Each structure stands twice: as C-alpha cells, then as structure tokens.
Amino acid sequence: MNAFTGTGALLRLALRRDRIMIPVWALVLWSLALSTVSSYAGLYDTEAERLSFIRGINANTSTLAFYGPVHGASVGALSAWRLGTALAAMVAVMTVLLVVRHSRAEEEDGRLELVGAGVVGRRAPLTAALLAALVADALVALLGFVALAGQGVAGALAFALGWFALGAVFAAVAAVCVQLSESARTARLLGFAVLGAAFLVRTVADASESARWLSWLSPIGWNQQLRPFDEDRLWVLALSAALVVPLVGVGYALTGRRDLGAGMLAPRLGPASAGRGxxxxxxxxxxxxxxxxxxxxxxxxxxxxxxxxxxxxxxxxxxxxxxxxxxxxxxxxxxxxxxxxxxxxxxxxxxxxxxxxxxxxxxxxxxxxxxxxxxxxxxxxxxxxxxxxxxxxxxxxxxxxxxxxxxxxxxxxxxxxxxxxxxxxxxxxxxxxxxxxxxxxxxxxxxxxxxxxxxxxxxxxxxxxxxxxxxxxxxxxxxxxxxxxxxxxxxxxxxxxxxxxxxxxxxxxxxxxxxxxxxxxxxxxxxxxx
Structure with a gap:
C-alpha cells in the first residue's frame, strides 16, 4: 500500500455524494453565462452602442472596482467582462466548499478515521477531494465554453480555461487550509479569506490607474488578464499552474506531519468556565x-x-x-x-x-x-x-x-x-x-x-x-x-x-x-x- 491507495474509491464516493450539488452549481453558472450572452447580444447589437457602453464603464471608478475594465468591443468580450469577477468568485467558493467537505469535514465528523482503518493511504482522502473539485471545475468550464462558443471558439476556450484555472488555484488553497485547522468551519473561513484578499487586490488594481500592476498578484486578476475574445492570452494560465503545484505540495507535506483529527494550528483554549452570555x-x-x-x-x-x-x-x-x-x-x-x-x-x-x-x-x-x-x-x-x-x-x-x-x-x-x-x-x-x-x-x-x-x-x-x-x-x-x-x-x-x-x-x-x-x-x- 502506498500513500495514494484507495484514491479511486474515495473519488467515486465523493462524486456519488455530490451527484446533485455539482450539477446544480454547474447549471446555475451555465444559465447565468448563457443569459448574459443573450442579454448583451440583444441590448447592444451594433458596435457603436457597445463602444458607448464601454466608454461609460471604463470611465466609472466604482464599476471598474467591481467588474474591472472591458477589453474588446464584441459581445463575447462584454460577456466575459461581466462574468469575469462575480462568477469566477462563485467558482472559487464552490471549489473551496467541495475540498473542505471531502477532507476536513469528513475528518472532523469521524468518518475519515473509519475509512482510514481500511486499505487507504494517508494522502488518498486529500487527493480524492482535490480530484472531485477539479471534476466540478471541468464541468463548469465545459458549460461555460458551450455558453460562449457562439461568439468565437478561441475566446470561449480562453474564458473556460480561466474558470478551470481559478478553480484549481482555490482547490490548492483549500488543500492547505484544511491542514491548518481542526475545524471544517475555520478551514472554509480561511479559504474565503484568501478569496476575499484576492478580490480586494484586484479591486484596488482596477480602481487606480497607477496600481494596475497589482492585478498580476491576484488569481482573479489573472483571470481578467486572459482577455478572452480580445487577445486570448493563454500564457497567463502558466501563472495558475505555477501556484497550484507548490500549494498542493505544501498540503501533502502537512498531511504527513499532523495527527488525524488535529490541525497544524493548535486550537486556543477557552476559559475554564462559561461567561454569563x-x-x-x-x-x-x-x-x-x-x-x-x-x-x-x-x-x-x-x-x-x-x-x-x-x-x-x-x-x-x-x-x-x-x-x-x-x-x-x-x-x-x-x-x-x-x-x-x-x-x-x-x-x-x-x-x-x-x-x-x-x-x-x-x-x-x-x-x-x-x-x-x-x-x-x-x-x-x-x-x-x-x-x-x-x-x-x-x-x-x-x-x-x-x-x-x-x-x-x-x-x-x-x-x-x-x-x-x-x-x-x-x-x-x-x-x-x-x-x-x-x-x-x-x-x-x-x-x-x-x-x-x-x-x-x-x-x-x-x-x-x-x-x-x-x-x-x-x-x-x-x-x-x-x-x-x-x-x-x-x-x-x-x-x-x-x-x-x-x-x-x-x-x-x-x-x-x-x-x-x-x-x-x-x-x-x-x-x-x-
């Protein structure tokens, strides 16, 4: 038996447990993407109307802070811009929830101890959780590609790969978070805190002309720097890969250094007696x-x-x-x-x-x-x-x-x-x-x-x-x-x-x-x- 023994069985179990949740997430994100494309195609059917809309967007600091700048004047570019931050954040949230659900939550509830008593390697549960999250990310990316393919295959591919890459990054982030705390709730909060920090850095970068370089420090900013339906910078995906590999490595290393049920961060002891509240x-x-x-x-x-x-x-x-x-x-x-x-x-x-x-x-x-x-x-x-x-x-x-x-x-x-x-x-x-x-x-x-x-x-x-x-x-x-x-x-x-x-x-x-x-x-x- 090696450290990954049992990964396949645990992955099948995770996908069976999420056979409803993952398709629901994917269909919701797909419907939002499809409706956005349909809306922009019907609302701004001429280039002049789209350019007028884009000028208003790129001149409004508050809108830039929330959605970022628009790159390109096509319907596909507008749709990718509108979906690029909010739905990307939803993909990240889905991924963090899935990884925590099939790793730390299982450990906290005591089920992982029963599973580990069988022929299961130490790294198998975390690997299965990561693979389940990547399967969900791949499904979301595929449906995103289908929703935008009518606006251009190359742009839709860049858009879909951006979603998948962002999901992979936050799967790796969650792999580290679940090692730090012995509580699934704290692990989720840590993952969401990283997401919030990434969103904040991207917000500051887009709201200030002099701080645009900060966008390269945020995974959400990388998603925007792909510029689907404009330049289609697929090379930006290498940044996500360069972050995922060491984070997953850290997650595996911490898995072997802690006791089952414990976290790397020792819980703070509470008072000896409860307060009046x-x-x-x-x-x-x-x-x-x-x-x-x-x-x-x-x-x-x-x-x-x-x-x-x-x-x-x-x-x-x-x-x-x-x-x-x-x-x-x-x-x-x-x-x-x-x-x-x-x-x-x-x-x-x-x-x-x-x-x-x-x-x-x-x-x-x-x-x-x-x-x-x-x-x-x-x-x-x-x-x-x-x-x-x-x-x-x-x-x-x-x-x-x-x-x-x-x-x-x-x-x-x-x-x-x-x-x-x-x-x-x-x-x-x-x-x-x-x-x-x-x-x-x-x-x-x-x-x-x-x-x-x-x-x-x-x-x-x-x-x-x-x-x-x-x-x-x-x-x-x-x-x-x-x-x-x-x-x-x-x-x-x-x-x-x-x-x-x-x-x-x-x-x-x-x-x-x-x-x-x-x-x-x-x-x-x-x-x-x-």
Whole structure:
C-alpha cells in the first residue's frame, strides 16, 4: 500500500455524494453565462452602442472596482467582462466548499478515521477531494465554453480555461487550509479569506490607474488578464499552474506531519468556565453564529459602497440602449433610471440576505446532525427554546445585513450627489423593504428542518430558484405568474413606487406560519443524525 491507495474509491464516493450539488452549481453558472450572452447580444447589437457602453464603464471608478475594465468591443468580450469577477468568485467558493467537505469535514465528523482503518493511504482522502473539485471545475468550464462558443471558439476556450484555472488555484488553497485547522468551519473561513484578499487586490488594481500592476498578484486578476475574445492570452494560465503545484505540495507535506483529527494550528483554549452570555440558548447561538454574521455584513456592506458609487453615473453606464433601460425599469419599477437601478440592486441584496438567513437557519440541522444537540437537551434546555435562539439570530441577522448595506449605499450615493439625507432615506427604504421576502426563505428552511429534517438542505434549492427568477426573469420576459413564485416579486419597488403594506404584512404572516409549523414539527419528532 502506498500513500495514494484507495484514491479511486474515495473519488467515486465523493462524486456519488455530490451527484446533485455539482450539477446544480454547474447549471446555475451555465444559465447565468448563457443569459448574459443573450442579454448583451440583444441590448447592444451594433458596435457603436457597445463602444458607448464601454466608454461609460471604463470611465466609472466604482464599476471598474467591481467588474474591472472591458477589453474588446464584441459581445463575447462584454460577456466575459461581466462574468469575469462575480462568477469566477462563485467558482472559487464552490471549489473551496467541495475540498473542505471531502477532507476536513469528513475528518472532523469521524468518518475519515473509519475509512482510514481500511486499505487507504494517508494522502488518498486529500487527493480524492482535490480530484472531485477539479471534476466540478471541468464541468463548469465545459458549460461555460458551450455558453460562449457562439461568439468565437478561441475566446470561449480562453474564458473556460480561466474558470478551470481559478478553480484549481482555490482547490490548492483549500488543500492547505484544511491542514491548518481542526475545524471544517475555520478551514472554509480561511479559504474565503484568501478569496476575499484576492478580490480586494484586484479591486484596488482596477480602481487606480497607477496600481494596475497589482492585478498580476491576484488569481482573479489573472483571470481578467486572459482577455478572452480580445487577445486570448493563454500564457497567463502558466501563472495558475505555477501556484497550484507548490500549494498542493505544501498540503501533502502537512498531511504527513499532523495527527488525524488535529490541525497544524493548535486550537486556543477557552476559559475554564462559561461567561454569563453562554448560559442561555440565545447566548450559545450568538457565539456560534457571530463570525458568519460579521463576514456577511462586511462583505455586503462593501458591495453597498460600490453600488452607492455607481448610482450617480447610471445614465453613463447604460449608454444609448433603450432595451437596457427597459429591462432595468422592468426589474426596478417604472420610475427614473437611477431609482430603478437602486431598486434592482436592493432586490439583489435581499436575495443575498436570504442566502445568509437560510445558512443561519440550517445551523440547526448542522448541530443536530453533528450530535451536539442531544447533550444540551439532556439538561433543562427545551427544544423550542434552543431552536428559537438560532432562529432569532437568523431573522435579526437578515435585518442587520440589510441595514448596514442600506446605510453604505445611502451615504456614498448621498456624498456623490450632494444630498446625503435624501439619498440615505431612499436607500434605506429600498433595502429594508426586502426583509420580509428574505425572511420567507429563512422560514422555509426552518419548516423543512422541523417537518422534513432529511430534506432540510433542499432550502438551498428554494433560494436558488428565487435568485434565478430575479436575475433571469425580467430579462427573459417570463410570464408574471412565474415571477410571482418568488417573494421578492411582491416587494414594493422603492424608491419611486408607492409603499403598500399589504404584501409586507402577508409575507410576514407567511413567515409566522412556516416558523410555527417548523417549531411544532421539531418539538414532536425524533432527534436524527442522518
């Protein structure tokens, strides 16, 4: 037996376990790529319109900071630019999650110890996790190539290889992160921290003419430097390969230097006795959830700062395309273009807040599945009181995220427009009105946890459906009955539209019913670990 014995069997097991998750990730990214190409082909069908749009983009610092500069004036180049940062980051997130899931998470839950008792080499689990992630990256890259191949085979190939190379880089990053901490959650946070740093370096590089060289220090910047449908610099891929090889080597070296279940970084010992804040269900829930809430609040607040800077120049960004104006106004209401863009951005923020709400609510299922719930219930703590602590953090966290993001948008937009009080009020109204819709998705997760615990993670499918309807529905002219499936369709399109309380009250009532049903089901059902 050598260090890689059993890799094939573990890889097949990993792909079987992810036979739904990997195709869903790939299809979502493919649909976004396909819709982007279709949108730009229909909105800017002449080179003059595209050049006017590109001039507005490359002259707006906030847009450069978020998306980077546009290279090339073709539909393919515009599509690659639009997809180059946001979807590349999603590929990196998917890859980190997969590697951690099939390595550190398995080790933390004790399953890897059982597997390792058989004919399995020490490096086989990490190798299988890396290969599973690369299979997912390859599938995503293939579908990305298919989505853009109509705009040029060479450009589509460069674009697809850029996605695969970025995924490989963050698979290697995750291979190191899982060796450092004995917690899967900390390993994921470390991987996301590296992704955030790469995104920040790329942002600084694109926002400042004098700092453009910094783009070569970021893997996301390398993805942009490929310049698909313009120069197609395939040689840039060598930078990714030059980083992947040593990182994977470090991951393998650390695997052989640590004990099973341990990390290279020793965990910090806690106090001998719990503080007053940890003596109740709410305090425990806050202690477990505060890191995730802080990360979401900081990330979306930074997004709000960028949106606030973009708002004043929306007319320049849209250019002379009446179709683009029509789509933005269809998504954000029939008011002025700036208000419609703000309403559209607020709807997206509501969807992101819903993702946080579901993630926080599913912590209930995570604690139950990891068998940390039974020792608590063996004491005087009741089921409903324990669940209510996490539920309160999830619902309040949605509101906090929307509040901080709305403040960021309003203050930055107000400073650029010279009217802080007015713009701040508009931004807060547009963003906070999304809270009931985001709470609906959180409540769906709670209901599934209480009534159908084995299907709890199907809540992610609900969020994905709502997100796709919000992104693609207006652009594809879907029937209103289809759009009405998403609770975000029923939120008032502020600012500019009339604030009607009826849909907000109805959605809040739906939240109450779903939460009550979930808690009632949880109170009556058996505790399960599967």
């Amino acid at each position: 940890l003596r109740g269900a709410l305090g425990l829930a806050w202690r477990l959830q505060r890191g995730m809430l802080l990360a979401w609040a900081v990330g979306l607040t930074l997004y709000g700062v960028i949106m606030g800077g973009v708002l004043e120049g929306v007319d320049d960004l849209v250019g002379d395309s009446p179709e683009t104006r029509e789509i933005i106004q269809r998504m954000g209401g029939q008011q002025g273009l700036t208000d419609a863009f703000l309403s559209t951005a607020a709807g997206m923020l509501g969807a992101f807040a819903a993702v946080y709400g579901v993630q926080a609510a599913l912590r209930l299922r995570g604690e139950e599945g990891a068998q940390r719930l039974e020792p608590l219930l063996a004491l005087s703590l009741g089921r409903v009181r324990w669940a209510a602590g996490h539920l309160l953090i999830a619902l309040a966290g949605v509101a906090v995220i929307l509040l901080t993001t709305g403040l960021a948008i309003g203050v930055v937009h107000g400073l650029t427009a010279g009217d802080v009080p007015g713009r701040l009020g508009d931004a807060l109204g547009a963003v906070l009105v999304q809270a009931p819709a985001a709470w609906v998705t959180t409540a769906v997760a709670v209901a599934l946890f209480g009534l159908l615990p084995r299907l709890s993670y199907a809540a992610w499918g609900v969020v994905g459906a709502f997100l796709l309807l919000g992104l693609l529905g207006p652009a594809l002219n879907l029937h209103q009955a289809v759009l009405d499936v998403s609770p975000f369709t029923h939120t008032p399109k502020l600012p500019g539209a009339e604030l009607t309380a009826t849909p907000l009250v109805v959605m809040t009532a739906v939240v109450a019913v779903l939460v009550a049903a979930g808690l009632a089901g949880f109170r009556r059902r058996d505790i399960t670990t599967s």
